[in-house]
Amino acid sequence: MLLHRVSRGLSRVSQNISRVHIGALLVTEKKFYAQQAYASKADYPEAEKAQDWFVDEEEQEIQKLLRKIYSENENEGITPELRELVNKVNSVKDLARVSKLAVKISSELSVQGYPTGYMFKKPLVRVAVTGAAGNIGYSLLPRIASGEMLGYDQPIALHLIEVPQAEKALEGVKMELQDCAFPLLREIITTSDLKTGFKDVDYVILVGGKPRTKGMERKDLLLENAKIFAEQGKALNEYAKKTCLALVVGNPANTNALILSAHAPKIPKENISALMRLDHDRAIAQLAKKLKARVGDIKNVFVLGNHSSTQVPDATHAQLKTGVKVSIPEDWMKNEFIPTVQQRGAAIINARGASSAFSAADATIKHMRDWVLGSDEIVSMAVPSDGSYGVAPGVYCGYPVRCKGNGKYEIVKDFQLSDYVKQKLGESVKELLSEKNAVKSLLK
């Protein structure tokens, strides 16, 4: 906690110094440089003497100005208050003292929830991540803390949740986050207690879970994870904000989302989703390779069904944003595109000896960013089925969606699926229903 406060303070010092510094340069440029040159001499009794004005009364005055600058018009550029403050900065030593005061006041104000600067205008949000000491967590956390997920003006508190055995490793992760001195990262909580972990959280990313071990049947894996997600659902229901958005990454992600939702009745089921974005991005990457196009130029590709090897990546409706028409050979889609995307996770495990980690973290960031901030693109998310595309209701299914921001999205319903895609989707939904059946004891 102490380290964190120090790193937070340090990042503010540089911000504050540069503000005062810029102001000083603009308003009293010549004077400032002259004094800087003077003060840089080894012995500068004159500069010491010049500091005498900086007595308590003066300090009070500066504090008042700082409060005004921070709480009312931080983004306004060189305001009259800042101008006045700068005029009071008469020596390099005083500049340091003003900066110290600025740090003190800005942290005081932020504790009370006041806006305290360009990067600290929005109210703090709490982001919980389970499995935070795992592989995906390691790639995910710095990107959340940097602002990439929720915006570069969004202060964040991180709630890092792990099993008790991994708490020591989690401390190491926390230390690294502190060492990055991310300006937006205001608080880090590490815990294995779900009450502490989910208390008042706005966003939840559920990565943690039991991996499949040797000799373990898929049914057992489902049940082991369902127990974890049932417990986490109950805790979410009780302690998280009712408006929270929860993304399930841990496998089997779609069925885990279903279990989570069943145990968190106070949270709308549309506020829970499962990650299909990695499959989506894999599909785009494969198509871009085939078309020799840029990934950013491709649109209207999506992945339907379960996040498993039965998933159905569909490139039939792909378009290039440049307007150039795309024609996708059906045999390529059936025999190369779909199997490659379906088996991509396994191919990575074979090659790397470990499952995808930074690509999964990347997809998680994009999923959350679009969900929260909105996007015009069609993306793939596993959301509660509403019967669209003939999918049985009551499962979390991968769909093409358009995110409107603030957790709102719509399932894009106007694609005409080919008979082949319909058949494959039917198989994937059958798998979702059989997973649901395997955990039915926990759905009551």
Ligand code: NAX
């Ligand atoms: P790791 O084994 O590296 O990390 C998982 C972490 O979760 C571990 O640190 C473990 O201690 C923790 N954990 C276990 N049970 C927990 C619990 N009850 N509460 C809190 N933490 C708990 O796995 P990693 O590579 O990070 O993968 C995590 C999950 O993501 C796996 O289930 C994996 O199958 C899944 N994936 C999902 C993807 C998707 O697109 N939906 C793609 C990547 C990944 O395969």
